Amino acid sequence: MTExxxxxxxxxxxxxxxxxxxxVEAEDVENALTALVTSYPSLKRHLYEDGKLMxxxxxxxxxxxxxYADSTKLKQGDKISIVPSIAGGTS
Amino acid sequence: MMVRIKQHLLDKIxxxxxxxxxxxxxxxxxGKGDLVTEVRRMRNTNSGTPTRRYNIDPLxxxxxxxxxxxxxxxxxxxxxxxxxxxAKPSQFDLDHSFPNLSYMVLAVEGGKAKxxxxxRRKDSExxxxxxxxxxxxxx
Numbered sequence: 001m002t003e004x005x006x007x008x009x010x011x012x013x014x015x016x017x018x019x020x021x022x023x024v025e026a027e028d029v030e031n032a033l034t035a036l037v038t039s040y041p042s043l044k045r046h047l048y049e050d051g052k053l054m055x056x057x058x059x060x061x062x063x064x065x066x067x068y069a070d071s072t073k074l075k076q077g078d079k080i081s082i083v084p085s086i087a088g089g090t091s
Numbered sequence: 092m093m094v095r096i097k098q099h100l101l102d103k104i105x106x107x108x109x110x111x112x113x114x115x116x117x118x119x120x121x122g123k124g125d126l127v128t129e130v131r132r133m134r135n136t137n138s139g140t141p142t143r144r145y146n147i148d149p150l151x152x153x154x155x156x157x158x159x160x161x162x163x164x165x166x167x168x169x170x171x172x173x174x175x176x177x178a179k180p181s182q183f184d185l186d187h188s189f190p191n192l193s194y195m196v197l198a199v200e201g202g203k204a205k206x207x208x209x210x211r212r213k214d215s216e217x218x219x220x221x222x223x224x225x226x227x228x229x230x
Contacts (some may be wrong), residue, residue: 009156009166087144
């Protein structure tokens with residue numbers, strides 16, 4: 001198994017015991033995120049809806065947007081970042 | 092619930108909203124706990140309707156988050172302007188909100204900053220925003 005780090009954005013750290021970074025072991029991005037929400041179940045509903053990553057959640061592997069490539073294989077020491085999609089405006 | 096901020100930082104938000112009028116401005120509130128110690132302008136990357144929408148580039152957000160993490164600070168909130176609209180979050184703002192962040196909304200009328208308010212999600216569900224007090228810290 002490959003050990004990688006997942007960076008947690010500030011507003012979601014309350015669901016990871018205030019940890020900024022969580023290490024998990026997984027072969028691909030999808031399994032890494034599954035391992036994360038298995039360790040921190042209260043995080044799951046802020047990332048997933050109906051079993052899919054929510055629209056407002058971006059996932060980067062190092063600096064590459066891999067939101068739609070969650071079978072991407074991981075290398076030792078990779079950093080996955082969960083980045084909120086910040087948007088708004090007048091109705 | 093409250094957010095603490097110095098007047099000169101609020102002035103920076105006002106100035107940003109006036110400069111980008113009649114488009115929305117957006118930026119980050121950086122600090123610790125409920126204290127804002129830095130206001131960081133971000134680009135509004137919404138190219139379709141920037142007069143009534145804002146988006147922050149996720150990659151830029153990630154880089155700022157890494158930077159403030161390094162020095163022990165946090166992104167504690169987001170600000171944006173409502174050109175010629177009230178300083179109240181819209182349903183769209185609520186739908187796109189995250190828990191545990193302060194959301195400041197600046198009303199800019201006719202190019203002039205009018206009022207600023209701050210809001211937080213009531214709980215982790217996207218049910219409603221609760222207004223929080225903006226407390227001015229001494230300079």
